[in-house]
Amino acid sequence: MRYELYYWPSIQGRGEFVRLALEEGKAHYVNVARQSGTGEMMRLTEGAGLKTVPYAPPFLKAGKLVIGQSANILLYLGARHGLAPKPEAGxxxxxxxxxxxxxxxxxxxxxxxxxxxxxxxEDQKPEAKRYAEHFLRDRVPKYLGYFERVIKASGGPFLNGKKLTYADLSLFQLVEGLRYAFPQAAKRVEKKVPRCVDVRDRVAARPRIKAYLKSKRRIAFNESGIFRRYEELDA
Amino acid sequence: MRYELYYWPSIQGRGEFVRLALEEGKAHYVNVARQSGTGEMMRLTEGAGLKTVPYAPPFLKAGKLVIGQSANILLYLGARHGLAPKPEAGxxxxxxxxxxxxxxxxxxxxxxxxxxxxxxxEDQKPEAKRYAEHFLRDRVPKYLGYFERVIKASGGPFLNGKKLTYADLSLFQLVEGLRYAFPQAAKRVEKKVPRCVDVRDRVAARPRIKAYLKSKRRIAFNESGIFRRYEELDA
Known part of the structure; x- marks a missing residue:
């Protein structure tokens, strides 16, 4: 099947978590808005007679299905492309x-x-500064520390044990993004989560991901996406 | 099966979205922390040899499964308790x-x-005031307006058409919570989303939900939960 991925054309954003799975899963897909603009994407989010209208991009057209919410798209793609266990528990x-x-x-x-x-x-910089301080001090170590424990409990090297899943691709993207947005803070926290860094390295070394990252299909991090490099926030 | 629901014992919080589904779905369940304290819940979130350790409550023990993330719990419960379609698309x-x-x-x-x-x-009141202004003006109408369009597109009266799903139970909880936390703002926005209000009324009138809401199992809204009534935020 040829999938159509609808997402903003100039950022990685939440679309990137889906793209990494499509790339690693050898899926045939097209980035609709990058090829033909955002017109059709806007039409679909405005309804267009669709029963399953998505709240926001990203969404994926898979035959007759239109699936929104990145985690939901990955749920759909996972078992189909060897990126998640098939039994319900997994x-x-x-x-x-x-x-x-x-x-x-x-x-x-x-x-x-x-x-x-x-x-x-620019209109919420003082609040952002205060938020980012707590975020970098408390939340980043808490989330990454959690994933570190999960990898350990699974037996590793991946989040779910021996076999890579789409969640590992997303963890790669998290580590990459944190390195881009908060280089100082990332350096500090990475010392405490070697298993997460190892997942990042393993994902980066996979042939299809390696080729993708070098291609023009990978949009560079920039200050319109989720991960933004504002020096003043990286304390 | 007798489910065990693990969640903080004195708030509705994210656990309530699961509870409403358990109640409407005639499930046999126990609120572990309300019965026996939070000890076992803390032990499980700290790992306790568990491979599928949850990041945070709520989580549900269903036989050998331990399932976290409220939406994931509902995904699991949905088809089993007649609260979601069985075919994949639905x-x-x-x-x-x-x-x-x-x-x-x-x-x-x-x-x-x-x-x-x-x-x-108390330590983030100015930020909360500013956040809440934007939230009530832009976000509440946007989200509820979206659900209103979804109900309309489905043919109604529920989000997915003729049959109630767990998402309708959650929409009920949203309307109830907004009424509690932001009575002024809720009054304004409800005029524009009659279908959402109708879902709220239909859910409230269902025998099992009605009995649950009157029971001691329903914890009252309070200022430790998600929906908090702080008059200064309700502009």
């Missing part, structure tokens, strides 16, 4: 990890937009 | 709605804790 567990990753992603996004997504960063 | 769609509800819940939680969950509300 499927739920990997999805649970992805939902915790999604919670973390939202908190990362809030580092530069703690008051409102509709305001510019 | 299952994914109702789950997608639940994930959007979970995003909304996080934003509601942030109205009183926009800087850090680890700080008291």
């Amino acid at each position: 499927k739920l567990w990997v999805h649970q990890l992805q939902l915790t990753i999604a919670d973390f992603v939202k908190e990362i996004d809030d580092t530069h937009h703690p008051v409102a997504a509709s305001l510019y960063y | 299952k994914l769609w109702v789950h997608q709605l639940q994930l959007t509800i979970a995003d909304f819940v996080k934003e509601i939680d942030d109205t009183h804790h926009p800087v850090a969950a680890s700080l008291y509300y």
Whole structure:
């Protein structure tokens, strides 16, 4: 099947968690808005007669299905592309990890937009500074420490044990993004989570991911996405 | 099966979305921490030799499974208790709605804790005031307006059409919670989302939910939960 991925064309954002799975899973897909603009994407989020109208991008067209919410898209793709266990218990567990990753992603996004997504960063800088201090001191070690414990309890080297899942691809993206946005803080915390860093390295070394990261399909991190490098926040 | 629900004993919180499904779904369950304290819950979140250690409550013990993340628990319970479609397309769609509800819940939680969950509300009041203004003006109408469109597109009266799902139970909880926390703002916005209010009324009138709401099992809203009544935020 040829999937259509709908997401903002100039950022990695939440779409990237889906893209990494599509790439590693050898899926045939097209980034619709990067190829033909955001018109059709906007039309679909506005309804367009669709019963399963998505609240926001990313969403994936898979035949007749239109699936929104990145973790939900990964739930759908997982077993189909060898990126999640097929038995229910394993499927739920990997999805649970992805939902915790999604919670973390939202908190990362809030580092530069703690008051409102509709305001510019420049209009919420004092709040962002205060938020980011707590975030880097408490939340990053808590989330990454959790994933570290999960890898350990699984027997490793991945979150679910011997076999890579889409949650590992997302953990790679988290480590990469934190390195980009908060280089100082990332350096500190990574010392305490060697297993997470090892997952990052293993994912980066996979042939399909390696090729993807070098390709033009990988958009560079930038200050319109989730992970933004604002020096003043990296304390 | 006798389920064990683990959640903080004195708040509705995220556990309530699960409880409403257990109640409506005629499930046999016990609120572990309300009966025997939080000891076992803390032990499980700290690992306790568990491979699928949850990041945080709520989590559900279902036989050998330990399932975390409220939307994931509902995904598991849905089809088993007649609260979600069994075919994959419908299952994914109702789950997608639940994930959007979970995003909304996080934003509601942030109205009183926009800087850090680890700080008291009293230590982030100016930020909370500013956050809540944007939240009530932009986000509440956007989320509820979305659910209103979904109900309409489904043919109604519920989010997924003729049959109630766990997402409707959660929408009930959202409307109830907004009424509690932001009575002024809720009055304003409800005029624009009659279908959401109708879902709330239909859920409230269901015999099992009605009995539950009157029982001692339903914890009252209070200022330790997600929905908190702070008059200064309800503008």
